[in-house]
Amino acid sequence: MKLLRNNVKTSAGYIPGEQPIDPRVIKLNTNENPYPPSPRVLEAIHAVTAEQLRRYPSPSGQAFREAAAQLHNVTPDHILTFNGGDELLSVAIRAAADENDTVAFFEPSYSLYPVLTQIHGARANILSYNIDGTRWSLPANVENADAAIMLIVNPNAPSGHLEPVEKLAAIAASFRGLLVIDEAYVDFAPQSSLDLVRQFPNVLILRTMSKGYSLAGLRFGYAIAQPQLLREIEKVRDSYPVDAIAIAAATAAINDQPYARDTWQKVKAERARMTAELQKLGFTMPESHSNFVLATAPQKSDAKSIYETLKARGILVRWWQLPRIADKVRITIGTPEQNNRLLAELATLV
Structure with missing residues (x-):
């Protein structure tokens, strides 16, 4: 009996970012806007x-x-x-x-x-x-x-x-x-x-x-x-x-363009601050024009370990076991409070 096309059976499917149930988790892994809608x-x-x-x-x-x-x-x-x-x-x-x-x-x-x-x-x-x-x-x-x-x-x-x-x-x-x-x-x-x-x-x-x-x-x-x-x-x-x-x-x-554009400016301001602070910790990254940064782990640090340790401490970022980016973590820009917590945790890891 054949129920599915071979292209479907052989596909690994899309793997979405983690969606935590615990509201205390700081979610910086799937690039949502950190501010509520209008x-x-x-x-x-x-x-x-x-x-x-x-x-x-x-x-x-x-x-x-x-x-x-x-x-x-x-x-x-x-x-x-x-x-x-x-x-x-x-x-x-x-x-x-x-x-x-x-x-x-x-x-x-x-x-x-x-x-x-x-x-x-x-x-x-x-x-x-x-x-x-x-x-x-x-x-x-x-x-x-x-x-x-x-x-x-x-x-x-x-x-x-x-x-x-x-x-x-x-x-x-x-x-x-x-x-x-x-x-x-x-x-x-x-x-x-x-x-x-x-x-x-x-x-x-x-x-x-x-x-x-x-x-x-x-x-x-x-x-x-x-x-x-x-x-x-x-x-x-x-x-x-x-x-x-x-x-x-x-x-x-x-x-409601005034409201939306205000949130964009807040994200961009935090993006600039986060880029500078991550660089102080030894991370390197392309200039981002999005609501996230792709940060290469400092020398003697491991991106996978950073991701796993942050997750254990209640902060989600994104990491992929993929060629060319396995040494990086993608960090969604959060609120200033969320970003400060992330920076404090990263300072203990690198």
């Missing part, structure tokens, strides 16, 4: 009526589309909503790549990319970042990659480094497939690739409400692309991908 979000949730729950939601999440379009200075048909950025990635691969087509992505990068590629039955073209000490950059001539779709997370995860928009524009101009620029962390960066949507019909930008808007528990993401591309992508998307509560909450969050 108060308008809870107001919007409380205002959802029984009638809204009885009926199916707007298939397009129209209220959110209009709010996001106004923010990004595009028309609403440039916006398409999804049940989180991960669903967008899955839909984009299914829409652009036939089985046995090639999906190009980079390593180290978001570890969901190879999982989605394998489950779909596509082939992976894994391109390696150039890493010179703390300097990360895309390899040369990636625009010539033979692939149906290319995935670039910018700012990068796990490094936090930012590729120039000009480099991404050059890739978009020459690459012959769909170019997905994953901007999950762009709210903490000084620039976005949004203008490339206006220039290139093959560019799709991923945005999420999880990081910058403190809605990781809600699962809400969206695409920005030219309308003719999104009309095709929409054929693959679920019929009602975002529910009435999510639409109301996400719309309230994106409409």
Whole structure:
């Protein structure tokens, strides 16, 4: 009896970051915003009526589309909503790549990319970042990659480094497939690739409400692309991908830009302070434009041991047994109080 496709049976699946049950644990491992969402979000949730729950939601999440379009200075048909950025990635691969087509992505990068590629039955073209000490950059001539779709997370995860928009524009101009620029962390960066949507019909930008808007528990993401591309992508998307509560909450969050931008500034200020303090302890790291830092353990220290000891002391950071990053820990920027506790513990370990 065969119940599952071989690509599913042989896949290791995606391994999410640990989600502790104990509220006393300081959680600096999965890049949530350390500050709560806008108060308008809870107001919007409380205002959802029984009638809204009885009926199916707007298939397009129209209220959110209009709010996001106004923010990004595009028309609403440039916006398409999804049940989180991960669903967008899955839909984009299914829409652009036939089985046995090639999906190009980079390593180290978001570890969901190879999982989605394998489950779909596509082939992976894994391109390696150039890493010179703390300097990360895309390899040369990636625009010539033979692939149906290319995935670039910018700012990068796990490094936090930012590729120039000009480099991404050059890739978009020459690459012959769909170019997905994953901007999950762009709210903490000084620039976005949004203008490339206006220039290139093959560019799709991923945005999420999880990081910058403190809605990781809600699962809400969206695409920005030219309308003719999104009309095709929409054929693959679920019929009602975002529910009435999510639409109301996400719309309230994106409409409260002063609140969101205040949290971004707090995170960026703490990121600068944490970078300086970690360097004093002997850690090295790329310049981060995200809400985390990727810190290489000091000489005579071991990243795995740091991760395990911190966990035993009630602090979670992220560590991977993977080539090129096994000597590093990724640290989400927390509140000043959380960061101070982490620094105090690290000072006893290195």
